[in-house]
Amino acid sequence: MSSIESPLDLIRLSISERVYVKLRSNRELRGVLHAYDQHLNMVLGQVEETVTSKEVDEETDEEIVKKSKREVDMLFVRGDVVILVSPPLKST
Amino acid sequence: MLFFSFFKTLIGKTVAVELKNDVILTGTLHSCDQYLNLKLSSVTVVNGDKYPQLGCLKNAFVRGSVVRYVQIPSGEVNTELLEDATRKENAPKKREVAK
Numbered sequence: 605m606s607s608i609e610s611p612l613d614l615i616r617l618s619i620s621e622r623v624y625v626k627l628r629s630n631r632e633l634r635g636v637l638h639a640y641d642q643h644l645n646m647v648l649g650q651v652e653e654t655v656t657s658k659e660v661d662e663e664t665d666e667e668i669v670k671k672s673k674r675e676v677d678m679l680f681v682r683g684d685v686v687i688l689v690s691p692p693l694k695s696t
Numbered sequence: 697m698l699f700f701s702f703f704k705t706l707i708g709k710t711v712a713v714e715l716k717n718d719v720i721l722t723g724t725l726h727s728c729d730q731y732l733n734l735k736l737s738s739v740t741v742v743n744g745d746k747y748p749q750l751g752c753l754k755n756a757f758v759r760g761s762v763v764r765y766v767q768i769p770s771g772e773v774n775t776e777l778l779e780d781a782t783r784k785e786n787a788p789k790k791r792e793v794a795k
Contacts, residue, residue, distance in 0.1 A: 609788055616786050619779050627764075638775045639782040645699050645732075647768070649775060677770035680699070682732070682763050685716070 615640055615689055623648075624690040625681065630656040633681065643683035651676045698785045702778065703728040712742065712767040713758055719747055721756060732760035 608614060615623075618637050625633040625646070635648030657670045703725070712722040713734060720743055723736030735757050741750045 612786060613788060616783065619782055620775075638773075639698060639702065639778045641698050641782075641785065647699075647702070647773075647778060649770065676765075676767055678768040678773055680702075680766040680768060682760075682765070684761070685764055 612642065614691060615644075618689075618691045621692040623692060626687040626690075627681070628685045628687060631685075632656070633679070635679065638678075640689075641683070644686040644689065645683040646681045646686070646689075648679050648681060649677070651679045653679075697730075698781055699732060700728065700730050701781075703732065703734070706768065706772065709769055709772050711736075711769070712765075713763055714765040714767070715758070715762050716764050717762070719743070719750065721753070721758070723756065726755075729760075732763065734758045734760070734763070734766075 608617070615637070619639075621637060622634060623637045625635075625648070627633065632654045633648060633651050634654075635651035637646065638649055639647040653674050653676065655672050657672070659668045659670060660666070661668055707725050707727060709725055710722065711725050712720055713736065714720045719741065721736060721739050722742055723739035726735040726737045728734050735755070737755050739753045739756050741747055741753060744751060
């Protein structure tokens with residue numbers, strides 16, 4: 605019998621794998637999932653955070669998309685800012 | 697309960713708490729509770745030049761709900777133990793046997 609019965613079981617199978625996490629305020633994380641709970645509080649390791657921001661060029665009125673990245677060794681993420689968690693992608 | 701226990705193991709360690717308003721506080725974790733409210737001592741504000749009003753902050757109680765991230769010294773964490781505890785806590789509930 606499959607051990608997937610609830611949506612959270614999908615995340616359970618991603619423990620100690622690299623996952624993609626989308627957060628509020630245009631933030632994304634990629635890191636190794638070490639722990640989570642039912643609120644989606646998480647501990648991730650070897651995290652890369654990407655913050656995407658948009659700026660409007662004053663002269664040309666064009667929107668410029670800025671991405672800033674930083675790396676953190678180990679990070680606790682509070683569950684209420686989490687939008688989605690995706691299992692490891694082969695490409696990441 | 698998992699993360700409550702986890703934060704209890706970090707008491708006395710130096711952590712950086714990033715709040716939802718982008719303030720980053722570093723300090724020694726003094727205590728925590730079940731809501732993941734945190735008490736920090738010997739606090740410094742990382743991006744302090746942006747928040748001069750926080751310059752005199754020495755000890756802080758941070759309400760759990762305003763926290764976005766907590767950066768943890770990775771050497772202090774036994775990741776294997778953490779993963780096993782997570783699997784245990786989130787183990788699929790055994791179905792009650794019908795009849």
